Amino acid sequence: MKITLSIIKADIGAIGGHMAPSARLLETVRRHVLETSGDLLLDSYLSYTGDDIALLLTHNRGTGDKAVHQLAWDALMAGTEVARAQGLYGAGQDLVQEAFSANVRGMGPAVAEMEIDERPNEPFLFFAADKTDPGAYNLPLYLAFADPMNTPGLILSQKLAQGFRFVIMDVTHTACDRVIELVAPEELYDIAALLRDPQRYVVESVWSRTSGEQAAVVSTARLRDIAGKHTGKDDPVLLIRTQMHFPSTGELLAPFHVGHFVAGGLRGHTICPSCHAR
Ligand SMILES: [Mg+2]
Known part of the structure; x- marks a missing residue:
């Protein structure tokens, strides 16, 4: 059976600077997905790494699905409202567009999706x-x-x-x-x-x-x-x-x-290798 794994991830606000989301923000996003997904999803899992929260969603609707992406976007917007109310750092930071259109690609959140034939x-x-x-x-x-x-x-x-x-x-x-x-x-x-x-x-x-x-x-x-x-x-x-x-x-x-070197270094920018813009 075909199944789609979708990860949609964004920084929408954190405590202590760019450190970690608040408990209420996480709970708001998690509850939004659970209460509004209906029969859209097979399962969902919310996690965070540093200041980024990531929704892992499984469903049968293929990659780039408008309804699945809309659900994730709305959940992130609900979390952003909490972030603003709590005065979290960088509230709504990664949601760079105002209104949802077809899917969240190009709107700020990171997306990684695969549609696969599920093995036993x-x-x-x-x-x-x-x-x-x-x-x-x-x-x-x-x-x-x-x-x-x-x-x-x-x-x-x-x-x-x-x-x-x-x-x-x-x-x-x-x-x-x-x-x-x-x-x-x-x-x-x-x-x-x-x-x-x-x-x-x-x-x-x-x-x-x-x-x-x-x-x-x-x-x-x-x-x-x-x-x-x-x-x-x-x-x-x-x-x-x-x-x-x-x-x-x-x-x-x-x-x-292997602890290999990567871009970053605890600051919010890197230098573009072609134009040297930050
Ligand atoms: Mg981050």
């Missing part, structure tokens, strides 16, 4: 990072899906032996989504050459070459480009399916033993 059991991992940008996942994804020293399944399992296809986005191209597709292991050096420039090239998704199934998706929108000016960080979320035709959970977590 469907293990997946959800990562969220605060105060960095989507390129923060370049190295972990490269190691997990392309490096057999990290992922022995690449040389031990027939289900992984054909390797993976990387869809990489040039996020400095704001006029259009410039996307580059490369396959591992044949184009390993080309993949590495791009991913070593994480402020320009960002893994958008990863696909199994054995089964053709989608393995991973990263939120790639840059908030700065959406707003036309800096409003916040492009704190990314990542969804990865595990086991069977994908690396095991341990193989996907192992790269995070």
Whole structure:
């Protein structure tokens, strides 16, 4: 059966500076989803990482669905009202548009979605990072899906032996989504050459070459480009399916033993590599 996993994430206000949402804000967003979703969703889960709250929604309506996105937007707006009333820092910060149109893409929230054929059991991992940008996942994804020293399944399992296809986005191209597709292991050096420039090239998704199934998706929108000016960080979320035709959970977590450098550093801006604007 087809199922869609949707993560919609935004910073709509925090206590103690850019630290964490308040309990009442979280409860408001959670209750809004539960009380207004009707039969729209299969399930929902609300979490936060730093000042970002993330809705993980499962449903059968496909990616970019207007009703699902409207539900998330309205929940975030309800949370923003609480943030304003409580005097939270950066209330409504990531909601850069006034009114909802078709979906939340381009309106501020980070979005990562996959429509998949659900396996009998469907293990997946959800990562969220605060105060960095989507390129923060370049190295972990490269190691997990392309490096057999990290992922022995690449040389031990027939289900992984054909390797993976990387869809990489040039996020400095704001006029259009410039996307580059490369396959591992044949184009390993080309993949590495791009991913070593994480402020320009960002893994958008990863696909199994054995089964053709989608393995991973990263939120790639840059908030700065959406707003036309800096409003916040492009704190990314990542969804990865595990086991069977994908690396095991341990193989996907192992790269995070490496404390690699990422953009960020606890401030609200980075420098654009092409125009040097902050
Ligand atoms: Mg944040």
